[in-house]
Amino acid sequence: MATSTYTTLRRASVPALFLCAAAVLTACGDERPGATGAPGAPGAPISRDDGTAPSSGASPYVEPGVIDGAPHNRENNAYRRPGEMSVSGHMDAQAEVARMEPVLKRLWKAEKWDPDSVRAQLADKLGYEDELKVQEVYSTYEGDQDVTPEGAMIGLSVGEDSCVTAYVDKTGYGAEANGRFPETGCIRPPIGH
Template identity: 55%
Template sequence: MVRMVCMVTSTQRRRLGAVSALLVGAAMASLTGCGDQPHDTTAESSARSRHSPSPSGSPSPGASPYVEPGVVDGAPHNGDNNAYRRPGDMSPADEEAAQAEAARMAPVLKRLHQQKKWDPESVKAALTGKLGYEIRRSTSGGKLLGGELDVQEMHSRYENGEDITPEGASIGLYVGDHACVTAFVQPTNYGVKTNGHFPETGCMEPPIGH
């Protein structure tokens, strides 16, 4: 029988010792579960983002969930509540005709303001006499009989515990089927503009508040 003898040098013994130590360490970590585990920062960040509200998306305490974009005072349903004050559309032909009538009316209102004649009767007389408009007439049932001009007192308002009617006159002129000249004259100033019909008041601009 031939016996094989392996000679191991000192250098090789050191290498084998290092390899053995590594293998033992790995085995112990596997058996005990005490080795360092990889830290998944991506998964942790995702979890935090799912459970932490965004600062920009979080409503401030006490804020109304019904505030509409673009509402300066933050009033809930402001757009719906003021729909009655939004005029309708005008056809191009009616808009052009209304602008021409507004240009005719503005100098008359300017003179009335300078003369301090802003009561409805004086305004009505000036617009029918100088410009030839006819007062709009209708039956008690609301059927239109003719005319295109409305002149009324200014809208009353609540002030100091009572309703008061300011000095001045509100004016509405119907032009064509879709357009209006909406105007006013009062002690402080006068104004003329063109617009479509208001849903409930025609060519008379409705008051603020409903």
């Protein structure tokens, strides 16, 4: 019995159809660079910390939440993220922030932001001793030389897992409760490693 060309093509097309369907079904949920959709939906552009989406042509290897798109950014900057705090540690650190801010404000208004003056005032007014660390602001490279800006960086160990990280310089002052940094304790680590 002779088979027609139509029947032969039809028999050959069935396996090809199944292969195509399998390829389409296994690709579901894959993110595609440049795809549009609701934020967080499969195929949607990955958001950045600053609220903007990556430009078209962004690398498919960009980590979520990474501003510059560098692969392994999260691992490379792990030393800059503070550790977790217990609820009681956070409450204790917040109480110290409230105590420290008025002293930092007075220092800032008096233009006394050198580390020795800051350390003396915090020890005298608040009774901080061994748990307090005060140091110069990290130097930066400007032009062809290292420059150390005026100011002080402050780290106060409040408990086993909590700190107050603060600063005072000619631009202002601030203090926040946070966990310990892996390499620098309660002082915010420098950029670069």
